[in-house]
Amino acid sequence: MNQDLKSVADQDISDISKILADRYRAGVGGRTHWLTYHLNKGRVTEFGQALICALASCEYRLPGLGERLVDELIGTGYTPAVQNPVAWRAGFQQLLQKFAEILVLRVLLEAPWPAGAQFQHEPANPTTGRRPELAVELEERVYLFEVKCPSLVDHQTARGANPRQIPARSTLGDTLRANQNPNEPVTWPRDNVLKDFLESADDKFSGFSAKETIGVLVVFWDAYVYEPISALKYPQSGLLTEHSFYQLNSVRVPFDSVDGVIMMNHLAVLHAGAQEQGHAHRPGFFRLDHVNGGLPNVWCQNIGGTQLDAFLMEALDAIPVEDAEQVEYQLHEFIVWINLPD
Incomplete structure (x- = not known):
């Protein structure tokens, strides 16, 4: 990919990242969820930035995929550990499975x-x-x-x-x-x-x-x-x-x-x-x-x-x-x- 095309792709992915982050925030509303800390609009964490970039890369290369993955993240049930540690652990395992899928999809879609x-x-x-x-x-x-x-x-x-x-x-x-x-x-x-x-x-x-x-x-x-x-x-x-x-x-x-x-x-x-x-x-x-x-x-x-x-x-x-x-x-x-x- 030449430098001009790379710059266009980077800009597109940056724009998509913002859209997907907003989609997550809108989807969870004001409730506490797995990624509300990482994707806080005022301060996105390093992990949150890496996740949204991976999702945006998936969306850029296969339109609709990033949005679908965000919706699946939103749908991953969250129960505070203090309320029910067993349910919290089950939900966190589902979250890790989704992270694993996102990582592999991103890597495969970016492969030559x-x-x-x-x-x-x-x-x-x-x-x-x-x-x-x-x-x-x-x-x-x-x-x-x-x-x-x-x-x-x-x-x-x-x-x-x-x-x-x-x-x-x-x-x-x-x-x-x-x-x-x-x-x-x-x-x-x-x-x-x-x-x-x-x-x-x-x-x-x-x-x-x-x-x-x-x-x-x-x-x-x-x-x-x-x-x-x-x-x-x-x-x-x-x-x-x-x-x-x-x-x-x-x-x-x-x-x-x-x-x-x-x-x-x-x-x-x-x-x-x-x-x-x-x-x-x-x-x-x-x-x-x-x-x-x-x-x-x-x-x-x-x-x-x-x-x-x-x-x-x-x-x-x-x-x-x-x-x-x-x-x-x-x-x-x-x-x-x-x-x-x-």
Whole structure:
């Protein structure tokens, strides 16, 4: 994009940002809502500015999308924590899911797709009726994306308190489960939630088009990304391996329509930003880059899946999981935590 066109786009996005911020304020009226602090007309926070810019970018590239996302934010139920902490937590989890969708949509819409790419937000699968997050149709193929953001609150609490952790199903884990000592609690894998995500994405992608289809599941997690990676790729039981623990009639469930999973270690960034606790390990709340020592996202390819294009890997700030050398990305069978609080 030349500088003149870039200036026009920047001005358009600035104008759209103001319209969308006003739309949110009008929608919530005078009541306290999730983003009334961040989008206060007198003082928009850094997080609020980043969110509105992401929404405006979506609106600029796919007219109507930014407005729809703002309306969905308005519709996310808010209950003050002092009144009902359970309802507050459920609402905050819905808010994080919406943030995750906004981030991925913004990144994908801004990616350097080949000329002629056609975008559809939540199109209906003609075979199953299910709706993936985004479809991008090219002349020769269709890309489908689904975004998931699990609730990790209880899991994080257990991880912070329990001295032992089993990230993936294994013989050792089976032995520990069979001989549980209540005085030595264990943090168990969150692999069932990943199994559910894969099933949902597979159903949304299957039979979507007569063209070649590339299906990508994007899952948000916190910085402990060895947990989902182990659940997906651990040789003895990983969901994306020949020996997956999820089988029907002793046959692995293959999730054939899911080519792979992008594990996005951005959940803590959104969580911290929404609560005015800083940036965590990335400089942008609704952008993806791991400069200044942050960790990249990783691509976990399914058996028989198509490798994701280089330009999409770069846009999603991802590397193949096999190339990730940091300890946070290594497969683990058993972890003993030390120096836990009394």
